[in-house]
Amino acid sequence: MSNPELTQDEIRQADRNIRRRKWLAIMFVAPLLLFIFVTFVAPIGTMLYRSFYHPTVAELIPDTLTQLDEWSEESGDLPPPAALNAFAVELQALAAERLSGKLAEEVNRGYPGASSLIKSTARAVRRVDLAELQSSGGQLVLDANKKWSDVNVWRAMKKSGSVFKDDFYLTALDLERSPQGEIIQRDTQIYLDLYWKSLKIAFYITVLTAIIGFPLAWYLANAPSRIANTLMIFVLLPFWTSLLVRTTAWIALLQTNGVVNSILMSLHITDEPLEMLYTQFATVIAMTHILMPFMILPLYSVMKGIDPSYFRAALSLGAKPIPAFIRIYMPMTIPGLSAGALLVFIISIGYYITPALVGGTDGQMISNIIAFHMQSSNNWELAAALGSLLLLLITLLYWLYDRLVGISNLKLG
Amino acid sequence: MGKFPRYFTIWQKLGLSGVKLTAYLVLLFLMAPILVIIPLSFNAEPYFTFTEGMLALDPSAYSMKWYEEILADQKWILAIKNSFYIGLMATLIATVLGTTAAIGLTSGQMPFQRMIMALLLSPMIVPLIITAAGMFFFYTQLDIAGSYMGVILAHAALGTPFVVITVNAALAGFDYSLVRASLGMGAKPVYTFFKVIMPLIRPGVISGALFAFVTSFDEVIVVLFLAGPEQRTIPRQMFSGLREEINPTILAVATLLVIISGLLLLTMEYLRARGEKMRAGDVD
Numbered sequence: 001m002s003n004p005e006l007t008q009d010e011i012r013q014a015d016r017n018i019r020r021r022k023w024l025a026i027m028f029v030a031p032l033l034l035f036i037f038v039t040f041v042a043p044i045g046t047m048l049y050r051s052f053y054h055p056t057v058a059e060l061i062p063d064t065l066t067q068l069d070e071w072s073e074e075s076g077d078l079p080p081p082a083a084l085n086a087f088a089v090e091l092q093a094l095a096a097e098r099l100s101g102k103l104a105e106e107v108n109r110g111y112p113g114a115s116s117l118i119k120s121t122a123r124a125v126r127r128v129d130l131a132e133l134q135s136s137g138g139q140l141v142l143d144a145n146k147k148w149s150d151v152n153v154w155r156a157m158k159k160s161g162s163v164f165k166d167d168f169y170l171t172a173l174d175l176e177r178s179p180q181g182e183i184i185q186r187d188t189q190i191y192l193d194l195y196w197k198s199l200k201i202a203f204y205i206t207v208l209t210a211i212i213g214f215p216l217a218w219y220l221a222n223a224p225s226r227i228a229n230t231l232m233i234f235v236l237l238p239f240w241t242s243l244l245v246r247t248t249a250w251i252a253l254l255q256t257n258g259v260v261n262s263i264l265m266s267l268h269i270t271d272e273p274l275e276m277l278y279t280q281f282a283t284v285i286a287m288t289h290i291l292m293p294f295m296i297l298p299l300y301s302v303m304k305g306i307d308p309s310y311f312r313a314a315l316s317l318g319a320k321p322i323p324a325f326i327r328i329y330m331p332m333t334i335p336g337l338s339a340g341a342l343l344v345f346i347i348s349i350g351y352y353i354t355p356a357l358v359g360g361t362d363g364q365m366i367s368n369i370i371a372f373h374m375q376s377s378n379n380w381e382l383a384a385a386l387g388s389l390l391l392l393l394i395t396l397l398y399w400l401y402d403r404l405v406g407i408s409n410l411k412l413g
Numbered sequence: 414m415g416k417f418p419r420y421f422t423i424w425q426k427l428g429l430s431g432v433k434l435t436a437y438l439v440l441l442f443l444m445a446p447i448l449v450i451i452p453l454s455f456n457a458e459p460y461f462t463f464t465e466g467m468l469a470l471d472p473s474a475y476s477m478k479w480y481e482e483i484l485a486d487q488k489w490i491l492a493i494k495n496s497f498y499i500g501l502m503a504t505l506i507a508t509v510l511g512t513t514a515a516i517g518l519t520s521g522q523m524p525f526q527r528m529i530m531a532l533l534l535s536p537m538i539v540p541l542i543i544t545a546a547g548m549f550f551f552y553t554q555l556d557i558a559g560s561y562m563g564v565i566l567a568h569a570a571l572g573t574p575f576v577v578i579t580v581n582a583a584l585a586g587f588d589y590s591l592v593r594a595s596l597g598m599g600a601k602p603v604y605t606f607f608k609v610i611m612p613l614i615r616p617g618v619i620s621g622a623l624f625a626f627v628t629s630f631d632e633v634i635v636v637l638f639l640a641g642p643e644q645r646t647i648p649r650q651m652f653s654g655l656r657e658e659i660n661p662t663i664l665a666v667a668t669l670l671v672i673i674s675g676l677l678l679l680t681m682e683y684l685r686a687r688g689e690k691m692r693a694g695d696v697d
Contacts, residue, residue: 025522032511040548043550236678244667251659289442350543357655407531
């Protein structure tokens with residue numbers, strides 16, 4: 001755009017000013033951007049990478065795998081003696097370093113039964129002379145167990161040696177590869193069921209917070225400001241209270257001899273204490289309580305801005321209160337309702353602490369199985385694959401939230 | 414509300430009273446669980462439940478022994494020290510980085526503003542289990558897993574979104590021509606920052622810092638994955654307590670934490686009132 005009143009020089013001067021201010025803004029944002037990249041984005045990236053990069057076997061038996069590369073697995077023949085000898089040598093080395101169990105575990109995923117096979121053979125070759133292994137170790141291995149003559153063991157070994165694989169995603173989606181290499185569904189659904197259960201639990205919590213939060217938010221928005229401000233403290237105090245404290249409180253309330261059961265029994269509503277703790281019910285009720293403020297606060301701020309004269313106008317024009325409320329007032333609260341609902345849903349879908357402490361086996365969510373694979377079963381790659389799928393889901397919801405609400409409109413407290 | 418307008422029918426009055434009653438019941442649902450643990454923490458017996466004696470208000474059924482136990486237990490003392498040390502360090506980093514970034518982001522000059530904002534706020538949205546797993550992989554490679562450094566950096570990253578949001582909000586009505594005026598009259602940028610920008614956004618910065626502190630103070634999952642036994646924090650100690658042996662020491666700690674949250678909330682409300690006044694323009 002040319003401005004006739006400015007000289008070329010002045011335009012250039014203005015351009016330079018704009019550029020300088022842009023650079024200044026970048027300089028202000030850059031430190032945090034860099035910090036987040038190193039401390040947060042790179043870790044997430046590492047996790048994504050771990051979900052398909054798996055060098056364990058390649059590091060354990062490199063020579064065998066190089067030899068197996070030259071073997072055509074479709075031929076139906078056993079690998080050449082050189083490959084078998086290399087395997088015998090490497091197996092002995094692994095046995096000496098107590099790493100054969102790790103190899104056994106890895107190959108067993110592709111060929112059930114390989115675990116005991118590898119472990120027993122490792123014991124068999126442990127004390128054999130190295131020179132003998134180098135020349136005829138392959139035959140020793142084949143003699144150690146007749147299962148080694150099954151070509152499928154070697155196919156599984158070769159496949160477990162590839163560094164990049166989609167196996168963990170297949171497992172995470174309850175799929176597997178048939179011996180013919182087709183992708184088929186597993187007989188038992190574990191992870192898809194768990195994703196589905198997490199979505200269901202998150203949905204219950206979202207609906208409950210909306211139903212329970214709506215009347216309170218309405219009352220807070222319409223009460224005289226002195227009362228509303230005082231009552232607001234009772235919404236904000238739980239919000240500011242440690243998550244662990246609130247979860248502890250629910251344990252005290254819901255346990256077999258807990259407060260809720262005592263009240264129910266003294267009122268003769270039930271004669272025996274109800275088993276409420278360590279169930280899905282406990283997860284839902286405790287998380288509803290914990291996430292309530294995330295529903296109430298956006299609802300409140302939207303309701304606060306609704307002009308009461310619309311509702312009054314509907315009434316004075318002859319509408320019945322309930323239809324007027326549903327058709328006039330409710331639609332105006334949708335921005336707050338959708339903001340709150342998305343926020344509660346996003347937070348609850350990836351929740352870990354509360355289900356871990358009050359959920360028992362029935363109330364576990366997808367995060368808990370990820371933690372299980374990270375800490376107990378040490379299947380980090382599967383944990384990473386499950387986490388990546390969860391991340392995909394969250395990213396979609398986050399994008400939706402940004403679209404509908406605008407991430408910059410997020411308010412706190 | 415209070416008194417109903419005279420033209421209300423009896424049904425409308427009843428309906429409104431019903432909503433009011435529901436609202437108070439919801440408040441009870443929000444507050445009761447937190448209030449229940451306070452008397453339970455004075456239980457003389459090692460249970461999570463009210464004993465007969467407690468219900469009869471028998472003084473001998475109450476005791477301070479769980480509080481004494483906290484002070485006597487080296488593990489809790491270490492956890493308390495760790496929580497404050499890690500929390501304060503993480504808050505310091507998060508507040509400095511978050512405040513400067515928010516100033517750059519609201520200046521209107523930042524390219525890809527929306528995308529960068531979404532990225533900077535993502536630590537708040539990504540489930541902590543994913544963040545913790547990723548940090549465990551990456552920080553192990555950097556050799557800072559199981560160190561104070563690792564936990565502090567992780568918590569700082571988790572706290573920055575809150576600082577960015579609150580400072581952003583504080584800057585919403587900020588007039589950037591003030592900065593240009595200050596610079597134009599020869600003030601140095603650093604002087605301008607502390608004497609022109611800072612006084613106007615201070616409530617936002619402080620409330621962001623409080624949020625960042627609480628985020629760290631309350632965080633368990635990253636600590637579970639990243640911290641060694643040396644870096645155990647209060648929530649981490651509570652988590653293992655609740656999983657292994659439940660005893661009322663946890664309730665005593667929980668009660669102390671409720672008091673801390675109450676103090677934080679009061680500070681926060683005070684700051685909010687001040688911030689609103691400031692935006693209205695009548696501040697000393």
